[in-house]
Amino acid sequence: MNQVYHTVFLGIFLIGILLLFFTYPCWVIDKGYGIFRGLGAAARLTIHNVGPVFLFILSIIGINFLGGLAFGVGLLVTVPWTMIAMAGLYKSLAGEGSAEAAQAS
Secondary structure (H helix, E strand, O other): OHHHHHHHHHHHHHHHHHHHOOOHHHHHHHHOOOHHHHHHHHHHHHHHOHHHHHHHHHHHHHHHHHHHHOOOOOHHHHHHHHHHHHHHHHHHHOOOOOHHHHHHO
C-alpha cells in the first residue's frame, strides 16, 4: 500500500514538472532562446501565472478527453487546436507589455 502512495506522488510530481515547462517550445521558436534560457523563461512564466495556466491545462485535458472518446478520431482536431491554444496563451501571458518581455530585451 505504501508503494502505491509513492507511485502516485511520483506521478503527480512528474506531471507538475512537465506542466511547469509546457511553454518551452514557444520561447525557443518565438524568441530564439537556447535550452536553459528557454526552460527558465517557461518556468518563470508558469510560476507567475499559476491560475490562468492551471485553468488552461484543465480545459485542454477535458477537450482532449472528449476528442479521444470518438475512438481517437477527435484527437485529430483537438490536439492541433491544443497547440494553437497553447501558443495563444503564451502570447497573451508573455505579451509585449509584460515584465518577462521587458527582461528578454
